[in-house]
Amino acid sequence: MSFKIAIIGAGSVGFTKKLFTDLLCVPEFRDIEVALTDISQHNLDMIRAILEKIVEANGFPVKVTADTDRRRALEGAKYIISCVRVGGLEAYSDDIRIPLKYGIDQCVGDTICAGGILYGQRNIPVILDFCKDIREVAAPGAKFLNYANPMAMNTWAAIEYGKVDTVGLCHGVQHGAEQIAEILGAKSVSELDYICSGINHQTWFIDLRLNGRKIGKDELVAAFEAHPVFSQQEKLRIDVLKRFGVYSTESNGHLSEYLPWYRKRPEEIARWIDMSDWIHGETGGYLRHSTETRNWFETEFPQFLASAAKPIDPAKRSNEHASHILEALETGRVYRGHFNVKNNGVITNLPADAIIESPGFVDRFGINMVSGVTLPEACAATCMASINVQRMSVHAAVSGDIDLLKLAVLHDPLVGAVATPEEVWQMVDEMVVAQARWLPQYAHAVPAAKERLAKSSVKTRDWAGAARRNVRSIEELRAEKSALKKAV
Template sequence: MSFKIAIIGAGSVGFTKKLFTDILCVPEFRDVEFALTDLSEHNLQMIKSILDRVVEFNRLPTKVTATTDRRAALEGARYVISCVRVGGLEAYADDIRIPLKYGIDQCVGDTICAGGILYGQRNIPVILDFCKDILEVAEPGAKFLNYANPMAMNTWAAIEYGKVDTVGLCHGVQHGADQIAEVLGAKSRTELDYICSGINHQTWFIDLRLNGRKIGKDELVAAFEAHPVYSQQEKLRIDVLKRFGVYSTESNGHLSEYLPWYRKRPDEITRWIDMSDWIHGETGGYLRYSTETRNWFETEFPQFLESAARPIDPAKRSNEHASHILEALETNRVYRGHFNVKNNGIITNLPQDAIIESPGFVDRFGINMAAGIALPEACAATCISSINVQRMSVHAAISGDIDLLKLAVLHDPLVGAVSTPEEVWQMVDEMVVAQARWLPQYADAVPAAKERLSKSRVKTREWAGAARRDVRSIEELRAEKTALKQAV
C-alpha cells in the first residue's frame, strides 16, 4: 500500500517516533510516505534524522520528508495526525504560573481548569487553519487524527467548525486497564474485558470482567487498597472509586483537577497526592516533566540517534490507537478501541453535541461506535460540568468573546471552588494579555484588558503551589538514571 501520512507538530520527537515505528509494524505500510511538519526547523531536522536512521537500518522503502510549509506536508495526505502544543512551554508556563497567583493549583492544566481553557483558546484557531488546509489540499475524505490537548475542545472545534472527518485519540483508557489488570492479578490485559465511557480524561470503567467473571466495586476497592504501590499513588482515584462505585481512567493528578473537592485547599492537596512521580498530583508536575524531557533530549540527542538503529519489533508495538486505526481502515482487520467523537446518542445521559470518549470498532467502513450507553448518575453529573465548560470555551475561542471566556473559566469546577468572580475576571485578563501573541481572536480585547489590569485592586500572591518541585538539571537527571540502572 502507498499513501501519505502528515504529522503536524512532528517536533514532539519522542511521540512522533513512537507513532512512526508503530505504523511501520504493519507489513502493508512499508511504502507509506511520512510528511513531517513543525514550526521549529531545528526540531524537524532532529526527528527526521532519527526516522531516517530507523528506515535505513531496517532497509525500508519508506519515504520521510520534513518541511515547515504545512500545506506542502498536507498535500495529498490521506491521514493527518496532530501533536501540536501552540505556544510551547513558554505559554504553558503561564497556564500554571498565573492561576497560582489566584490560588488555583494545577498538576497538568491541559484539559479544563484555567490552564486547559486558555490552552484551548490558543489551539482552536490553529486547528481550524489545519482543517482549512486539509479540505483544500489533502486527499479527498482525509481523516484527521487529533492527539493534541485539550482533546475534547480541539476535536469539538474540528468537527463542528472545521467540518473535517476527525477523531480524537488518547491513551488514558489503556493505562487504566493495565492498572486494573495488575491489581486483579491478571496475567495480561487480554484477560480483562471492559466498557469504559465518558469524556476524555473523565472516562469510567462501568463494566469490568476478568476471564468472563464480573468484577464489582468492593472487589476492586480491596484490590487497589492491597496493592503496595497504587494504594499510595492513587489515593484520590481510590476515594472516587469508593464514592462513585466505578474507577476513573485518569491519573491521580489529572483527575484531581476536574473535581471541585480535592485541590481547593493546600492541606487537602497534600493529603490526596503522592510525590513519587509528577503524574500523581505534583503542582505543575507535567510542566516540570516536559521541561526536563526537552532539556534531556537536546543534550542527549546523539544517544537518541544511535538508539534509532534497531530492528522494528512488532511485539513492541505500543497501544496508541493511531496505527491500529490505520491498519483496520486499510486492511479490514477489525480493531476495538476507545475514541473521541461527537456524542449523537452514543452516551444517552450526556449532551448530544458533546465530544465523548467511548468504545468503538474500526474496519474498512470506518469507526463504528457502540451506542446506547448510560453512565452512572454521578459520573454523568461530573462529565456534564466539564462539558458545559468545554462548550463555552469552544464558542469563546471561535468568537473571540472575552466575556464568554471569563464565564467559561468561572464555571470550571476547580476554579469555582477556589476563586471569586472578581478574581476570575482579573486572572483571565492577565492570561489573555500575557498570551496575546497566540490569541489573535482576542486582539481587539487586549487593550481594554490591559487598562483594567492597571486599575485592578484584586489581591494576588506569589505562590509556588502546595507541592512544587524545581526543574532538575541534566547532571541530576543523569545521576538519577544511573542510580536506577544500578538498582536494577
C-alpha cells in the first residue's frame, strides 16, 4: 500500500517516534510516505534524523519528509495526525502559574479547569487553520486524527467548525485497563473485557469482566486497597470508585482537577495525592515532567539517535490507537477501541453535540460506534458539568467573546469551588493579556483587559501550590536513572 500520512506538531519527538514505529509494524504500510511538519526547524531536524535512522536500520522503502510549510506537508495526505502544543511550555507555564495566584491548584491543566480552557483558546484557532488546509489540499475525504489536548474541545471545534472528518484519540482507557488487570491478577490485559464510556479524561469502566466473569464494585475496591502501590497512588480514584460504584479511566492527578471536591482547600490536597510521580497529583506535575523531558532529550539526543538503529519488533507495537485504526481502514482487519466522536445518541444521557469517548469498531467502512450506552447517573452528572464548560469554551474560542470565556471558566467545577466571580474575571483578564500573542481572536479585548487589571482591587497571592516540586537538573536526572538501573 502506498499513501501519505502527515503529522502536525511532529516536533513532539518521543510521541512521533512511537506513532511512526507503530505504523511500520503493519506489513502493508512499509511503502508509505510520512510527512512531518512543525513550526520548529530544530525539532523537525531531530525527529527526521531519528525516523530516517529507523527506516535505514530496517531496510523499508518508507519515505520521510520534513517541512515547516504545513500546507505543503498536507498536500495529498490521506491521514493527518495532530499532536501540537500551541504556545509550548512558555504558555503552559502561565496556565499553571496564574491560576495559583487565585488559589486554583492544578496537576495537569490541559483538559478543563483554568489552564485547560486557556489551552483550548490557543489551540482552536490553529486547529481550524489545519482543517482549512485539509479541506483545500489534502486527499479527498481525508481523516483527521487529533491527539492534542484539550481533546474534547479540539475535536469539537474540528467537527463543528472545521467541517473535517475527525476522531479524537487518547490512551487513558488502555492505562486504566492495565491497572485493573494487574490488581485482579490477570496474566495479561487480554484476559480483561470492558466497556468504558463518558468523555475524554472522564471515562468510566461501566462493565468489566475477567475471563468472562463480571467484576463488581466491592471486588474492585478490595483489590485496589490490597495493592501495595496503587492503594497509595490512586487514593482519590479509589474514593470516587467507592462513591460512584465505577472506576475512572483517568489518573489520580488528572481526575482530581476535574472534580470540585478534592483540591478546593490546600490542606486537603495532601490527603488525596501521592508524590511518588507527577501523575498522581503533584502541583504543576505535568509541566515539570514536560520540562525535564525536553531538557533531557535536548541533552541526550545522540543516544536517542543511536537507539533508533534497531530492528522493529511488531510484538512491541504500542496500544496507541492511530496505527490500529489505519490498519483497519486500509486492510479491513477489525479493530475495537474507544474513540472521541460527536455523541449523536451514542450515550443516551449526554447531549447530542458533546464529544464523547466510547467503544467503537473500525473496518473498511470507517469507525462504527456502539450506540445506546447509558452512564450511571453520577457519572453522567460529572460529565455534564465538563461538557457545559467545553461547549462555552469552544464557542468563545471561535467567536473571540471574552465574556463567554469568563463564563466558561466560572462554570468550571474546580474553579467554581475555589474562586469568586470577581477573582475569575480578573484571572481570565490576566491570562488573556499574558498569552495575547497566541490568542489572535482576543486582540480586540486585550486593551480593555489591561485597563481593568490596572484598576483592579482583587487581591492575589504568590503561591507555588500545595505540592510543588522544582524542575530537576540533567545531573539529578542522570543520578536518578543510574540509581534505578542499579536497583534493577
